């Protein structure tokens with residue numbers, strides 16, 4: 534960027550004000566002073582040290598434009614109004630002013646970037662790309678904490694949620710540090726997933742945990758749930774990620790934050806394998822891990838991974854070694870015409886589970902992803918009451934073996950559980966008496 538073009542002299546209106554009035558003046562008429570970066574609007578008057586020069590806002594270009602209240606202050610205190618030349622250069626221009634000067638008029642100035650420690654992360658539009666280095670330089674120069682400016686290049690990797698990046702300005706250093714929920718997280722931004730906008734959501738979920746809880750985080754990243762949950766809530770935490778770099782940094786973060794590693798256990802497995810291995814350890818000497826919360830934060834596909842719980846907790850031939858856990862599943866839900874995001878999210882979950890989830894589930898919007906897509910968190914205890922197939926709860930006629938009379942039973946599975954089983958992992962193998970209902974549509978009261 535040619536910074537020389539910002540070197541210029543301008544004439545502004547100025548007031549010669551006695552020192553004793555300066556305090557009151559700057560309090561009352563602050564908005565009428567020049568406001569520019571690295572620029573003093575009250576300067577000494579060399580010829581008289583009992584007075585100062587106050588430089589007025591550039592919008593007030595002549596006496597007639599002085600606002601009435603300032604005009605009367607000037608008159609009542611016999612203040613002299615003069616013209617003064619000021620010298621400006623690059624440092625006296627804001628980010629917007631710089632880009633307005635150097636970009637063509639039809640190019641929108643990017644107003645938002647995500648800051649990850651010393652990194653500013655941009656997502657430039659196609660028409661902005663020819664000016665990417667100018668934009669990067671302006672962000673670098675005008676934001677003191679920013680040392681590296683990046684732009685996202687190409688699509689997000691569907692598995693590790695990482696993306697290719699290009700350094701637009703500053704140091705080529707992608708290893709950054711971010712403080713979140715009383716922990717310091719270090720990671721290479723190009724190698725792992727990180728989203729600073731999730732910090733409140735991380736906190737909100739962690740805040741619901743108790744020290745007696747055991748948590749299974751299937752997509753743990755570099756540990757933004759794991760480290761603070763163990764540090765602040767003293768939970769027991771099993772954290773897993775498929776990306777070896779995420780696990781490498783999660784271990785480093787646990788160590789740097791002095792996290793009690795007798796409570797935090799970290800794994801580098803596929804999420805389904807991780808869950809199965811916690812419940813049915815391959816090593817015979819190990820006992821099943823009795824986790825009571827599950828975090829699933831891979832919003833693009835978390836819901837699909839619910840099949841691992843369906844196959845374990847809803848299969849009557851399985852005998853899960855622990856009671857059904859509370860699942861906290863993040864997902865992207867499309868805005869439907871009726872706009873009921875909660876209902877759509879619940880339906881998406883139930884389609885994978887093939888089961889109706891208990892009515893006391895909670896579901897809310899975490900953030901908007903695009904005008905038509907929201908990131909949602911749905912929390913529910915794994916159901917084991919009503920089978921669910923698509924839109925309908927389907928029941929078929931079966932014969933009660935004892936009384937030899939016809940009864941109805943869920944068609945989706947040959948056997949089912951009683952409602953009272955919902956808090957345990959027990960499975961029964963014959964239909965229960967309260968299943969004598971006819972085929973009916975699922976009416977969800979939530």
Ligand SMILES: C[S@@+](CC[C@H](N)C(=O)[O-])C[C@H]1O[C@@H](n2cnc3c(N)ncnc32)[C@H](O)[C@@H]1O
Nearest residue numbers: 692693726752753754774775776803804830831
């Ligand atoms: C959206 S990130 C969330 C990370 C972290 N929970 C957070 O809030 O920042 C999803 C994570 O899932 C991991 N992942 C993707 N597929 C996986 C799989 N099959 N098994 C385990 N982890 C997986 C990715 O590497 C990524 O770190």
